[in-house]
Amino acid sequence: MTTSRLELLGVCKSYPGVLANDAVSLTVMPGEVHAVLGENGAGKSTLVKIIYGAVKPDAGTVVFNGQPVTIRNPQEARALGISMVFQHFSLFDTITVAENVWLGLNKRLSLPEVSHSIASKASEYGLDIDPTRPVHTLSVGEMQRVEILRALLTEPQLLILDEPTSVLTPQAVEKLFVVLKTLAGRGCSILYISHKLDEIRQLCDVCTVLRAGRVTGVCQPALESNASLSRLMIGAELPQLIRHAPQLGAPVLQVRNLSLPRGDQFGVDLGGVTLEVRAGEVVGIAGVSGNGQKELLYALSGEDVRAEPGSIRIGQTDVSGLHPGDRRQLGLHFVPEERLGRGAVPTLGLAHNLLLTRNESISHPGFAGGWIGIRKLEAHAADIIRRFNVKAAGPRAAARSLSGGNLQKFIVGREIDANPKLFIVSQPTWGVDVGAAAQIRGEILALRDAGCAVLVVSEELDELFELSDRLHVIARGRLSPSVPISEASIEKIGEWMSGLFPTDTGMPDARMTEQGGAQHA
Numbered sequence: 177m178t179t180s181r182l183e184l185l186g187v188c189k190s191y192p193g194v195l196a197n198d199a200v201s202l203t204v205m206p207g208e209v210h211a212v213l214g215e216n217g218a219g220k221s222t223l224v225k226i227i228y229g230a231v232k233p234d235a236g237t238v239v240f241n242g243q244p245v246t247i248r249n250p251q252e253a254r255a256l257g258i259s260m261v262f263q264h265f266s267l268f269d270t271i272t273v274a275e276n277v278w279l280g281l282n283k284r285l286s287l288p289e290v291s292h293s294i295a296s297k298a299s300e301y302g303l304d305i306d307p308t309r310p311v312h313t314l315s316v317g318e319m320q321r322v323e324i325l326r327a328l329l330t331e332p333q334l335l336i337l338d339e340p341t342s343v344l345t346p347q348a349v350e351k352l353f354v355v356l357k358t359l360a361g362r363g364c365s366i367l368y369i370s371h372k373l374d375e376i377r378q379l380c381d382v383c384t385v386l387r388a389g390r391v392t393g394v395c396q397p398a399l400e401s402n403a404s405l406s407r408l409m410i411g412a413e414l415p416q417l418i419r420h421a422p423q424l425g426a427p428v429l430q431v432r433n434l435s436l437p438r439g440d441q442f443g444v445d446l447g448g449v450t451l452e453v454r455a456g457e458v459v460g461i462a463g464v465s466g467n468g469q470k471e472l473l474y475a476l477s478g479e480d481v482r483a484e485p486g487s488i489r490i491g492q493t494d495v496s497g498l499h500p501g502d503r504r505q506l507g508l509h510f511v512p513e514e515r516l517g518r519g520a521v522p523t524l525g526l527a528h529n530l531l532l533t534r535n536e537s538i539s540h541p542g543f544a545g546g547w548i549g550i551r552k553l554e555a556h557a558a559d560i561i562r563r564f565n566v567k568a569a570g571p572r573a574a575a576r577s578l579s580g581g582n583l584q585k586f587i588v589g590r591e592i593d594a595n596p597k598l599f600i601v602s603q604p605t606w607g608v609d610v611g612a613a614a615q616i617r618g619e620i621l622a623l624r625d626a627g628c629a630v631l632v633v634s635e636e637l638d639e640l641f642e643l644s645d646r647l648h649v650i651a652r653g654r655l656s657p658s659v660p661i662s663e664a665s666i667e668k669i670g671e672w673m674s675g676l677f678p679t680d681t682g683m684p685d686a687r688m689t690e691q692g693g694a695q696h697a
Contacts, residue, residue, distance in 0.1 A: 179242040181206045181334055181365040182227065187236030189222055191577075193569040196222040197233070198389040204334070204382075209356065209366045211376045211397060213409050214386035215609045216581030217567035220369050221263065223386070224336045227367070228260040229253040241333070254280065257333030261323045261340055263369075263580045263607055264516065267311045274307035277326045290329075297325055302351035306442075313442035316513050316603070317348075317465020317635060324352070328359075335359065336367045339580070339607045341375060348464070353379055371581070371609045373402040385409055410611045417618055420625055422645050425455030428507075428598050428629035429476070430489040436475060436482055444468040444653040446475070451631075451648065451655060453598070458620065458630040459658065460644030462637060464673050468653035469633050470513075473602055476631075477510045478503045490598060504533060507597025511588055511604065513633075515580065519587040522576035526568060526586055527557035529575055534594060564589035564619075565612065580607040585616065592619050599623055602633045617643055637666060651675035 182204040189197040196219045204210045212220045225231040227238065229247035238245055240256055247253050250260070267276050274291040281290060291307040298304045303321040311319065320340070327335055337356075341349045356366055356379065368380055376383060377397045385393040385408045393408045403413045431451040438445050446468055453459045463469055474480035475488065478500035488496045490506045500510070512518040520529045530553060557571035564585045568578050575583055588604060604620065605613035620643060624630050634640050640647060647664050649656040649672035656677035659668070671677075 178205060180204065180239070181208070181241060182367070183237075183239040184223075184227070185237040185239065187223065187226060187238070188234045189219075189226060189231065190234060195389050197226070200236070200386070200389070200391055202384045202391065202394075204365050204367060206333075206365055207360050207363045208382060209360050209368055209380045211368045211370065211380040211383040212386065213370075213376060213383050213405065215410055216579050216585070216607075216612055218386040218409075218609075219389040220386055221338060221579060224260065224338060224367060224369065227253070227334075228258060228336060230260075254330060257330075258336065259327040259330045259332035259334070260336040261320075261327050261338060263338040265319045265323055267319060267322060269310070269312040271311065272307065273305055273309050273311060273314075273322050276311060276322065277307075277329065280326055281329060293329055294325055297328055301325070301328065301355045302348070309442050313440055315466040315470055320465075328355070332364060334365045334367065336369075338369045339371070340368075341370065341372065349375070371607070371613065373405045373610060376405065377402070387411070406610060409609070412611075415614050415618070417614065417621060417642060419621060422457045422624065423627075424457055425627060425629075426491075427452050427454050428491060429453040429600075429631065431476070432487055432489075434472075434475060434483055434487045436471060436480065438471065439474075439480065444471055446471050446653045449653075449655045453629040453631050455597075455627050455629050456624060457645045458624050458632060458643050460640035460647045460661075461631070461633045461650055461655070462640050462647060462669055462673060463633075463635070463650035465635055467651050469602070469650060471653070472650065472655075473510075473512070473600070473633060476600055477508075477512075509533065509591040509594050509596035509599055511591050511601040513602040513606065515583050515587060516576060520575035520583060523574055525557075525572040525574055526561065526566075526578075527554045527571040529586075530557055530560075530590060533591065560586060560589045560593055563593070564615065581609055581612055584608050585612055588616050588619070592623060596623070596628055598629045598631075600631045600633075603636075604632060604634065605636070605639060613639075637669060641666075649673055649677060651677070654679075 180203050184200055184202050187197050187200045200223055212223065214220050222231060226233045229249045229252055238247060245256065274287060274294055277294055278287055278290045294307040303325055305318060305321050324340060341352065360366055370376055377400065380397045383395050383397045384391055406413050431449055434446055434449040436446040444467060449472060475483050478498055481497050481499060483496040485496050486494055490503065490508055493506055495503050516522045554571040561568055566586045567582050584607060605616050608616065620630060632640065632643055641661060644661050646658040646660055647669065648658050649669060651673060652675055656672050
């Protein structure tokens with residue numbers, strides 16, 4: 177019999193008010209790609225952090241290569257041959273890619289040698305990244321590549337991947353799967369956490385299912401359907417999205433020939449971006465990470481106010497020089513791709529995180545001068561927690577205490593609850609389980625049906641095809657003409673993502689909108 181690579185026996189871990197892992201046992205063999213599947217808050221991330229030494233278990237045994245081990249920290253895990261790519265990145269913003277990677281490697285290598293290794297590995301695996309770039313200049317997708325490369329450079333015996341494809345394009349996912357299958361063929365075991373059922377069925381040999389911290393089943397994903405995996409994970413099949421023909425209203429967001437020089441040497445210049453979103457429609461923007469999405473969203477949200485006067489309008493108002501608070505007064509609500517730090521303050525409770533974008537609605541009526549009614553604030557947060565099924569220890573729970581998916585549900589719920597006139601959301605279901613993703617997408621479509629103008633920026637093409645009425649592609653800071661979703665295809669959009677789309681000096685958005693409106697009429 178072959179000795180197992182990893183075996184967990186009765187692992188338990190609890191936090192105040194939460195039993196994260198309840199006597200969890202699983203076995204991973206050499207060369208096996210083993211999925212851990214479960215809802216947000218099911219205990220998946222806690223379990224893999226225990227294996228990696230980032231969290232200490234309350235009880236249970238970890239066996240690695242046939243020997244019981246006590247892994248007290250990630251350094252000891254790496255010494256054993258265990259590497260991990262976290263869902264929330266563990267990178268220092270102020271230093272370069274190479275310096276970040278160097279921190280986790282054997283110091284026998286010099287920094288130039290590490291830079292060379294990164295470039296070589298990146299080219300080999302199709303995860304190209306410049307080793308000299310400071311991390312704060314990277315997009316989320318590029319940060320994901322750095323984390324994956326850092327893990328691969330350690331030549332691990334066990335590689336743990338927590339939502340590794342959440343911000344990768346389909347082409348990049350295919351390349352990553354080739355890498356992972358090659359690693360597995362060489363004997364490396366892979367523990368794979370993902371909410372994407374198609375990925376698990378395509379890649380993984382075995383799947384352990386967690387629900388409320390307990391193992392509820394073990395299966396071979398290739399023999400299961402998405403529906404059967406959903407039943408194992410959430411106890412029910414996924415609800416089907418109901419789409420109605422859009423009832424188009426007046427233009428809410430108008431962007432005309434927006435050109436902005438990059439904010440730093442590693443950014444992307446925006447060149448002549450023209451875009452229109454009308455009331456009652458969802459417009460999607462696809463693209464490979466790092467092609468100007470960040471710069472465009474900064475300009476639309478008001479974080480970058482360098483736009484030429486008249487280039488960005490909300491309704492009839494020129495907002496080019498207005499800051500985020502002023503744009504919120506006009507009905508714009510925005511969900512950034514970075515949850516912690518921009519979408520939420522990590523150390524603040526969920527109730528107080530409402531103050532980031534909802535302060536005008538919670539001032540205590542009995543006081544003047546901006547006093548806050550704490551009870552009203554907490555009741556408001558509790559309502560969002562209930563409506564969006566956020567698993568948290570109440571309105572006072574710190575944002576950083578939530579799983580990534582649950583924090584995403586709260587942030588999206590906070591902005592949808594504001595009844596926006598214009599809703600701009602980046603990566604709406606990043607790291608969210610399939611049940612919660614279906615709920616968020618349903619809420620977005622309900623917003624659209626209620627007359628809200630919605631702009632969705634996502635690197636998940638399936639999501640964009642499910643939500644959008646019209647679709648653009650952004651590549652190297654330029655925006656393609658829009659195409660009605662009925663005329664779009666994965667092949668066409670994939671080609672446009674390489675920058676191979678037609679240019680149009682007219683008003684493609686207006687013309688496409690008219691075509692779409694006539695078509696629906």
